[in-house]
Amino acid sequence: MRLYSYETGYKGSPNKKGWTREMTAEVVDLAPRYVASIENSGQHPSLQSFYELVTLLDVSVDQFFPKGFKVIYNS
Structure with a gap:
């Protein structure tokens, strides 16, 4: 999962919202x-960190799930 290899416009420079990695x-x-390892190495963040990053x-x-990905719920 390349959380934001900032395909939204990053890679060390500010992303589309102007936030640097730091x-x-x-x-x-x-x-x-x-954060760099999430971005570059595909490190998997916790659900909480993932939520905070995508929200921020x-x-x-x-965009982080493959096309055709389906969630199957077990009841």
Whole structure:
């Protein structure tokens, strides 16, 4: 999961909202290196971190799942 290899316009420079990696990390209380590993290495963040990042950066969650991905609910 390349959370935001900032296909929304990043890679070390500010993303579409103007947030640098360091600013983003500070707001969501993560280490900048961890944010970089999410971005570049496909590190999987916790659900809480994922939620905070996509909310902060206004990124659509569906872009992180393959086309045709279906959620199956077990009852």
